[in-house]
Amino acid sequence: MRVLALSAIAFLAACTGKPSLNDPALSDRELNLEEFFDGTLVAQGQFQDIFGTVRRRFDVTIKGDWNGKRLRLVEDFVYEDGSTEQRIWTLVKTGPETVSQTWRGTAPGVIGEATGIEDGDRFNWRYTIDLPVPAADGTADTVRVTFDDWMWQLSDDRLLNRAYMRRFGVDVGDVTISFEKLK
Template sequence: MKKPRLLLLAIALVCSACSAPGIEDYADNTPRFVAEDFFSGPMKAYGLVKDRGGNVTRRFVAEINGSWENGRGQLREKFEFDDGEIQYRTWQLVPADSGTQSVRKYTASAGDVVGTSIMSVAGNAVFMQYTLQVPYKGRTINVNVDDQMFLVAPNVLIAESQLSKWGFNVGEIQLTIVK
């Protein structure tokens, strides 16, 4: 009876060692990300879209303008892709109860996002997961997005987004936002 328990314990330890860091793991990192400060005023973003094999399929530049009123934020984004396509997105950010002192949370929604997402902030990190409606071959498909953003300097935010469909990796986005 001891061997199966030891085996289960060993498997649990190995699996926990391989798990991805949570937002709380970044709580002590600086510079501290404050959504109301960073997401205010004009910003410029530069990014790459990669397919599941890691090949760059598109490049883009985005103009972002953030504003806050009565504690609620709005991010207006205009993406210009290298193939001439232009996309617009407007995020609504509303502070939410975080339940902890080290993690601040906001509800986040946009017109092409299915439902409402939770944006979690701790230290220099911002994590968000949502389902994005993406134009694809003349129709719209839902793609799951797992965003991890890190403030690396007071005016520079670097983001990596993993894209998946039915649990399978379909690509990634790398993005740098400069305030």
């Protein structure tokens, strides 16, 4: 009976709506990823499981560098339990300058390449990663998850990110992050 209930919950979670590039734009802003992430940003975020329980919170400082060809992002995470993590992304544009700009990127732990589409005020970024997850005994395991990141530019210095996470094709939760570009 418990397996049936969990299966029903997983099915319902998989049916929830998610953003699409076909959704109407809510602003006339044009996100320029390389411009927005060039410099120093701070962000706060949290991970919630599919039941809505907040499981982890974090602060992150991002140092971005656009050299005209590649965007390098050094992300330094500090979690509520005091643990830290660093992820370094390297992103490059992959398509011609059009309304919808395509990107690809790599980072340690990412399986293959991440791919993204920048369109109007939003950016969709998809990738699979072996994510470090702390164990109860203080060690860390890795869990392979797929991210479907959606970012919306709210103002010249603010960006909202909601990332949907899946494991074995099943929704496991989402991450919400608020970015602020420092002047």
